[in-house]
Amino acid sequence: MNLTATAGRAGRFLLDFALPPRCPACGTITAEVDLFCDGCWREVEFLGGGCATCGLPLEATGAETCGACLAEPPPLTRIRSAVAYGDTARSLVLRLKYGRKTALARTMAHYMRRPLGELTPGALLVPVPLHRRRLWGRGFNQAALVATELARTGGCQADPLLLRRTRHTPRLKGMSVSERRRAVGGAFAVRAGRAVRGRNIILVDDVYTSGSTAAACARLLKRNGAASVELLTWARVVRPTTIR
Numbered sequence: 001m002n003l004t005a006t007a008g009r010a011g012r013f014l015l016d017f018a019l020p021p022r023c024p025a026c027g028t029i030t031a032e033v034d035l036f037c038d039g040c041w042r043e044v045e046f047l048g049g050g051c052a053t054c055g056l057p058l059e060a061t062g063a064e065t066c067g068a069c070l071a072e073p074p075p076l077t078r079i080r081s082a083v084a085y086g087d088t089a090r091s092l093v094l095r096l097k098y099g100r101k102t103a104l105a106r107t108m109a110h111y112m113r114r115p116l117g118e119l120t121p122g123a124l125l126v127p128v129p130l131h132r133r134r135l136w137g138r139g140f141n142q143a144a145l146v147a148t149e150l151a152r153t154g155g156c157q158a159d160p161l162l163l164r165r166t167r168h169t170p171r172l173k174g175m176s177v178s179e180r181r182r183a184v185g186g187a188f189a190v191r192a193g194r195a196v197r198g199r200n201i202i203l204v205d206d207v208y209t210s211g212s213t214a215a216a217c218a219r220l221l222k223r224n225g226a227a228s229v230e231l232l233t234w235a236r237v238v239r240p241t242t243i244r
């Protein structure tokens with residue numbers, strides 16, 4: 001047995017508790033656990049206002065709903081996100097998903113509480129599910145971690161198992177709207193024994209890109225009698241050029 005390595009790990013473990021909190025984005029020592037330092041806070045683009053339905057920034061016309069939502073109301077009653085998808089927002093998502101920094105779910109949930117306040121009070125939080133193959137590979141569903149954290153700190157309820165992904169879906173990047181819709185159509189199901197009828201549901205996900213996945217979940221929930229389906233995400237692609 002390598003005693004030095006073991007002692008090193010134990011020391012590291014103790015240090016994690018003894019050290020002051022660090023900014024989840026840049027690692028600078030901060031006053032409060034899980035929150036951005038002042039510099040990163042200024043750099044992150046927090047989202048607010050915008051179209052009453054989809055939340056995207058509005059043209060200065062005085063209208064409350066954007067032209068796209070008026071022309072074709074989306075299956076999601078309302079869409080809200082904490083931040084625009086930029087370098088810092090993306091880094092948190094990647095480190096949570098692939099770097100297994102599960103504590104970052106707390107940071108995301110913290111900043112998602114404000115947009116959550118713009119959605120239906122008392123609605124049930126339901127994370128967008130992963131296919132079990134991906135769940136086995138990663139060991140956790142990042143959206144479920146965030147939803148559970150929001151429920152724990154926000155006094156609302158979450159049901160991480162209400163939806164399940166019945167088949168693996170390809171990456172949607174580069175697909176047209178109709179291709180995306182076909183790719184995710186029928187990929188979700190309501191778990192047996194779960195009651196959806198008459199309920200207000202808030203889908204929770206890490207990033208809102210094209211919305212095809214959330215729309216597929218929303219259509220399914222509506223077919224099962226949900227009263228309303230809204231979407232809450234950590235980050236949102238506001239300008240398509242920020243997708244990488």
Ligand SMILES: [Zn+2]
Binds near residue numbers: 023038040
């Ligand atoms: Zn920072």
Ligand SMILES: [Zn+2]
Binds near residue numbers: 051053054065068069
């Ligand atoms: Zn809109």
